[in-house]
Amino acid sequence: MALVTVTGCAAGEPAGDAGGSGPEKVRINVGTIPVLDTAPLQIAVEKGLFKKQGLDVTLSTLAGGAEAIPKLKGGSLDVSFGNYVSFFGAHAKGVIDLKIVSDGFQSAPRTHTIMVAKDSPIQGVADLKGRTIAVNTKRNIATMLAQVAAKTHGIEFDEDKSFVEFPFPEMEGVLKAGTADAVVVVEPFGTFIGRSIGARLLWDLSQGPTADFPIAGYAVTSEFAKANPRTVAAFQQAMAEAKALAADRANVVAVLPKYTKITADAAADLAIGGFPTTLDATRLQRVTDTMRESGLLDETLDVRDLIVAGT
Template identity: 75%
Template sequence: MKLRSSIVGVLALALMAVAGCGGAGEPTKASAGGSGLEKAKINIGMMPVVDTAPLQIAMDKGLFKAEGLDVSMVKLAGGAEAIPKLKGGSLDISFGNYVSFFAASAKGVIDLKIVSDGFQSAPKTHVVLVSKDSKIQTMADLAGKTIAINTKRNVSSMLVRVAAKAHNVELDEDKNFVEAPFPEMEGLLKAGTVDAAQVVEPFGTFIGQNIGARVIWDTSQGPTADFPIAGYAATSEFAKANPNTVAAFQRAMSKAQALAADRALVVAAIPKYTTIPAAVAGSLAIGGFPTTLNATRLQRVADSMKEYGLLDAPLNVQDLIVADK
């Protein structure tokens, strides 16, 4: 148990750490492998989580290099950090969750374009946990209860609210949710400070092992089955000024996402860019890695955001997508 707890602690540090990053690099002439690139050296924002395994696979397999791209991966503490760094130009493209990207775009915080899909939910990747002795058995029992999530008015609370509504329960962002980092949720459940917690891998696995927490709902089913979680975005200005560079990134990522269908490759990649040991990586639930951008799929996110008050007006996702080339 001490080993698992220490792993959770190390993961907490990894999620909070931010690697220093320099400028996004001056435009360079394309190499022979990337003829026509407006900019060969690019900075990509990423997070040390399972979701970004295809980026590591692309680096390992030389997929970016084959396209003439010289990629530097910049570690971010969280998706919210991507927005100012994209806007400021220290990142050219960044990984982030769709709820954050769509909300920032709709509010005029930043003019974004989605250039690659990244990650979608799968069984056990996003679950709702309760303590082993809790009287809560189903989502219907969460009426009037307190649920820990990592960020209010974002993908975590939305997934829980969608699931609760399917069980005829309406949850309020302010009354029913409390924010807490994923690594702290085990302690909150154990102490009874919260009634439930929405967690992602690897925390779902670790908390279950450490304190016997029970899964009462897997959000990768019902109305949020195969739900689009995250992708890669650039500013509209960057996408317009560097169409060949963006297309080269898309081609490399499409190949990497396809390779990530091989679980063994993902498991092997995880310890290279996270603090998750190889022995642990093999036991984790791993989501899906879509190979193409599909506006219909991503529209599910925007429509849910509008329904649950995370968008003031409907958002046409097609307008934000840079078509794969």
């Protein structure tokens, strides 16, 4: 597990401020993933924005968003980045009682795409009927976005038969070997396989009903939010400042090579989504409504109950 520590207090174990105006818990563990979406978190580290808010932050690198749920529940993470489909699904099933404390990332043109091999006979989404599509995780955000695209084209994918699982770094090999007829990828992988094997964009998943779609955010347990409101507020303030900086593409491009395997040259050409500075229940409700329509939720979930509004 990779760790990065940002110190915001004197040497030794930082003390909280249970009865004062500072954070109740100064030292917090934050789960992250080395992807484009977490650029503001890295900017907050680099610019000392957590230290400015009196926080001593340790970043713990996760293999994927699903890993965040048990670690938040078990207390080894205080805050974690993760995609909303995983968070809302776990909350709805009673696996964990979550609160969203900061928005993270929303899609933009070319950030989430369906791609096919250069010489594939598939020319449109409708041609994917009866075909196999590779996704990083079944019954999650990739399959949900693909289902919305299918519905737009008058077809439907079978969650069990249409999709196969492969990690994003293996998607190039999947297309080259013909293991699947199409792949759902996110940046930087879309750009990479387009360059390396001439993979062709079949459908941009950030358009129509999923344009500017909320993808991921930062969550805590309800118990943590209740016990540490000022700690949460300090985290929110640091992230708001970082996301304001991330609105300048140059800041994102500059930080990406420092925590991912994306080179500076590649970073300059990537499609970059948005980093919302505020939590908007109406925006996030789009996710749960789409999950319900796609069969990923049995009942409607009111996002307003899961949001900790920023100060």
